[in-house]
Amino acid sequence: MKNKKIIVLAGGYSNEREVSLNTGKEVFKVLKKNYNAIIIDPKRDIISRIRKFKPDIVFNALHGRYGEDGYIQAILEKEKIKYTHSGVLSSSIAIDKNLSKKIFIKNKILTPRSLKININKNLRKKNLLNRVHKYLKFPVVLKPLNEGSSVGVYITQKKNFFLNLSRLKGYNEILIEKYIPGREIQAAIMGNKKLGAIELIPKRKFYDYKAKYNKSAKTKHIMPANISKKNYSFVNNIAYNAHKLLKCRGVTRSDFRFYKNKFYLLELNTQPGMTSLSLVPEIAKFNNIEFSDLINWLINDASLNK
Numbered sequence: 001m002k003n004k005k006i007i008v009l010a011g012g013y014s015n016e017r018e019v020s021l022n023t024g025k026e027v028f029k030v031l032k033k034n035y036n037a038i039i040i041d042p043k044r045d046i047i048s049r050i051r052k053f054k055p056d057i058v059f060n061a062l063h064g065r066y067g068e069d070g071y072i073q074a075i076l077e078k079e080k081i082k083y084t085h086s087g088v089l090s091s092s093i094a095i096d097k098n099l100s101k102k103i104f105i106k107n108k109i110l111t112p113r114s115l116k117i118n119i120n121k122n123l124r125k126k127n128l129l130n131r132v133h134k135y136l137k138f139p140v141v142l143k144p145l146n147e148g149s150s151v152g153v154y155i156t157q158k159k160n161f162f163l164n165l166s167r168l169k170g171y172n173e174i175l176i177e178k179y180i181p182g183r184e185i186q187a188a189i190m191g192n193k194k195l196g197a198i199e200l201i202p203k204r205k206f207y208d209y210k211a212k213y214n215k216s217a218k219t220k221h222i223m224p225a226n227i228s229k230k231n232y233s234f235v236n237n238i239a240y241n242a243h244k245l246l247k248c249r250g251v252t253r254s255d256f257r258f259y260k261n262k263f264y265l266l267e268l269n270t271q272p273g274m275t276s277l278s279l280v281p282e283i284a285k286f287n288n289i290e291f292s293d294l295i296n297w298l299i300n301d302a303s304l305n306k
Contacts, residue, residue: 002034002035002036003036004035004036004056004057005035005036005037005053005054005055005056005057006031006035006036006037006038006055006056006057006058006059006299007038007039007050007053007055007057007058007059008024008027008028008031008037008038008039008040008058008059008061009024009039009040009041009058009059009060009061009062009067009072010023010024010025010027010028010039010040010041010061010062011024011041011042011062012041012042012062012063012064012066012067013042013065013066014062014063014065014066014067014068014147015064015147015152016063016064016147017064019063019273019275020061020062020063020064021041022273022275022276023061023063023273023274023275023278024039024061025039026274026275026276026291027059027061027274027295030291030292030295030296031059031295031299033292034296035299038053040053042066042067042072046075047075047079050079050081051079055081056081056082057081057082057083057084057299057302058076058081058082058083058084058302059083059084059295059298059299059302060072060073060076060083060084060085060271061271061274062271063271063273064095064147065095065146065147067271068091068094068095068269068270068271069091069092069095069096069146070087070088070089070091070092070095073086073087073088073091073306074088076304077304077305080304081304082302082303082304083302083303083304084250084298084299084301084302085249085250085251085270085271085298086246086247086248086249086250086252086270086271086306087247087249087305087306088306089247090246090247090248090249090270090306091270091271093246094246094248094252094268094269094270095146095270096145096146097114097143097145097146097175097267098114098116098145098173098175100246100267100268101114103245103246104245104265107241107245109238109241109242109245109265110262110263110264110265111264111265111266112141112177112178112179112180112257112264112266113135113136113177113178114136114175114176114177114178115131115132115135115136115175115176116145116173116174116175116176117173117174117176118172118173118174119168119169119171119172119173119174120169125162129158129161132161132176133158136176136177136178137178138156138157138161138179139155139156139157140155140156140161140176140177140179141153141154141155141156141175141176141177141178141179142154142156142164142165142174142175142176142177143174143177144168144171144173144174144175145171145172145173145174145175146173147171152167152168152171154167154168155179180257180259180264181259182257182258182259182260182264183201183257183258183259184199184200184201184202184255184256184257184258185197185198185199185200185225185227185256185257185258185263186198186200186253186254186255186256186279187235187236187238187239187253187254187256187283188239188251188252188253188254188272188279188280188283188284189239189240189243189248189252189253189254190250190251190280190284190289190294190297191249191250191251191297191301194237194239194240195251195280195283195284195287195289196223196224196232196236196283196286196287197224197225197227197232197235197236197239197283198221198222198223198224198225198279198282198283199221199222199223199225199226199227200219200220200221200222200279201219201220201222202219202220221279221282223283223286224286227258231258231261231263234263235256235258235263238254238256238263238265239252239253239254239268242254242265243268246270247306248268248270249303249306250270250298250301251280251294251298252268252269252270252272253268253269253272253279253280254267254268254269255267255268255269274291274294274295280294
């Protein structure tokens, strides 16, 4: 296998750059043992660098925009290089929280009600506030349409709605979502296998960026999630159905809120992290799938025309 050439793409331009670099580092440790592997941080000359190395497979360790939204996938499709995880269309749909919600709703998967707005248009504050109050009720969650890792997410009441909205001026489209209290449950899918569901108990206000990636946040992980067998099976089935609905490949992680015995699907992640604190490797390990086995499985699952 040393003759097989693999590029690990890590870093990139998104707000999740540091997480991606950590994912890439962990993945590279595994791949360098069995393959001729290198890490590339995508820059302007990414295509020429890929062509120069002539990889058999690209392991996509990028997170967020340009890595998780179909952009890099389209480049690799054009170059006819096999790559890991989901394809162009699945990636672009999954990262668009509004579009994926529409698909979930159409297929009777429960998800919080939401409104999409263009933040840079001249919004009439009173009209917007009335609309949000009438359709969603406060508190609400403000989030960019196409970010991951809880980047730019604010739980907000009526009194600080416009203050938090102003913090998202750098984005064009914003999703305003009904806040669902309750428990954080996340479920992972690996190909056709339901890996399982984990419960997270953050010490912070919610499972935000720091709670996900900083050990000092001391988020408690409960694997398997402490819910009934019936609910455990149910949430795994929802994650599996969402994975298949969006025609995803490789591994995905679906994020839920569990409230009043109902699961609300918040979003589906097509490029879940592979760091020391990441959930998919933890869930996989509970199923006796070691990290190296997970990475090698993803390499074997790499393909084109997804």
